[in-house]
Amino acid sequence: MAPNGDTGVRISWDPNTELDLAGYRLYRSSNQGGPFGQATSAVLVCPWYYAQATPMDITYFKVTAIDRSGNESAYSQVVAVYMNGGKRGGPSIPVE
Numbered sequence: 521m522a523p524n525g526d527t528g529v530r531i532s533w534d535p536n537t538e539l540d541l542a543g544y545r546l547y548r549s550s551n552q553g554g555p556f557g558q559a560t561s562a563v564l565v566c567p568w569y570y571a572q573a574t575p576m577d578i579t580y581f582k583v584t585a586i587d588r589s590g591n592e593s594a595y596s597q598v599v600a601v602y603m604n605g606g607k608r609g610g611p612s613i614p615v616e
Contacts, residue, residue, distance in 0.1 A: 529579075529601050531559075532568035536585040536593075545592065546571070549580045552598060556582060575603045 531546060543563035547556035548571065559571055563586050571581070579601050585593040 528570050528572045529603070530568055531571050531581055531583075531599075531601075533583050533596060535567040538585070538587065540587045540589070542586045542588045542590075545584045545586060547582050547584075547595070550577065552580050552600065556580070578602045 533544075536544070543565045544567065546559040546564060546569050548559045549556040559569065559581070571579070580598050581601065582595045582598045584595055
């Protein structure tokens with residue numbers, strides 16, 4: 521994950537290499553243990569997303585892959601992003 525401007529972050533992950541990949545679902549939470557909700561209603565077709573992050577707070581993200589039949593993979597590791605005054609406070613780190 522990388523910072524994006526003053527109020528958001530670019531969430532990115534390694535692309536899925538399955539031939540029947542339809543896209544990805546990104547989930548977010550304000551708590552490490554959830555509950556997690558979908559960051560978007562649409563399936564993402566690129567292995568990245570620009571998300572708003574609240575300054576002075578930690579936001580947790582995880583992602584799944586979706587195949588053309590609608591099957592969803594297991595969740596990725598949870599990653600924490602901390603924004604400090606619009607600047608990332610440190611590297612994003614897996615927390616699970």
